[in-house]
Amino acid sequence: MPENILLNAQEISLQFDQRLVLQNISLRIAERQIVTLIGPNGAGKTSLVKIVLGLISPTSGKVERRKGIRIGYMPQRLQVDQSMPVTVGKFLTLATNARSMETSRVLEEVGASALIDSQLHSLSGGELQRVLLARALIQDPQLLVLDEPAQGVDVNGQAELYRLITDIRDKHDCGILLVSHDLHLVMSATDEVICLNQHVCCHGHPEQVSNDPAYLELFGRKDAETLAIYTHHHNHSHDLAGEIVDEGHNH
């Protein structure tokens, strides 16, 4: 595995009973690289994330991680039973090796210092996402895996959250694997996009992917609304991504 590669997954396939969930997927994440996984519901995004994290094993294919790599994981959802009293501060110290000094540092980093004594189950969607991000950061990860980090966050909050994620990459020099179901919001924050629908439909720079017929077909057919948003953003995409891409697809 080359020096700067954090994670290299090769020809991953996953089968549940008779159903093929993932087919022949390769994925690699380098230091400081933000890779975004997009795809419709049921495309196998979360399954792929679980394989990358080592939570489930693929039916075939292999995953190499850099030796001793520290991975920070932000799960899609956290449901706290009402019967369980937990403060945000306590929740953060549950991550192995966490000390209280680190707790306040990561909370400040995600802009949630005021929440340290709040009860976990009383947080709003956006607050909870920030706290989960803080927990992923507390071990100073080399690779951050964020599964739909903007879930339950309003549109303004989402833009802010993605800005925060880019800042985190710059500050911690970590690689990031991001899962999202819409490209237009993460476009500016990402280096590489993988469009997934059981197999890799297309991948490359966000600009390329958003013009790729496979991407258009997938989202145009399955989700008219996303296409509408996409079309709108397409007009401004140079501003969002900040550069013009003229190389061909690497399909």
Next chain:
Amino acid sequence: MADFILRALLSGLLVAAIAGPLGCFVVWRRMSYFGDTLAHSALFGIALGLLLEISLEASVIGACALLAVLLVLMEKRRGLSTDTILGILAHSSLALGLVIISFTDNQVNLMSYLFGDLLTVSASNLLWIAATCIVVLVLLLLNWNRLLAITLHEELAQVEGVHVTRMRMLLMLLIALIVAVSMKVVGILLITSLLIIPPACARAYARTPESMAIMASIAGCLAVCGGIMASWFWDTPTGPSIVVAASLLFVIGRLLPAGEKL
């Protein structure tokens, strides 16, 4: 005070003190039906102990532990819900226990197993209870944060390096142990109440898992004292009196205005 009361009080307090924190996990993870199932299998353990003429404490602990392991294994196979599996295990082990007891020559006082027999705790019973409680407490303290982590989010805990299956198995075995020794205190039919009512009393006053666990211990101990006192003064059955005292505590806690949380 008579020796038997002292022994009863001591074993009741020991069990209640440990049932508090362990019961919190039962409440947080919604495992109360699991507690019931273990309690039912305890009767199977009694039957087995009588049949094989081995120590009843050991056979009850063995039966409960066996059931916990069986459950973890059966949960991995898909097709039936945990709820259904628990129902099958609970009632078949109870029925099997009753059938086996009918084969033994002993004159068994079933009532004392079903509703507890705290006032007849012997010195050796007390030793068993104390030893079990210390083992449970030590294992619980050593693994406290890991157990909290898997209760909040199993996959997150696993990514952070917690061995989830091992922790889940440990929690079930700890509950099995405490159920086995609680049988003498409140009896098979009432064991779950000792696990869930004290944490429920504590919930409204707690801000952290630790404070809830400690308050649950205190509530459990108060209930044990109350129950034994009632039994002493009014000659009521001890086990049920303890549970009634715990329920009263719960009701009083609900009626009081919520104050500062700890």
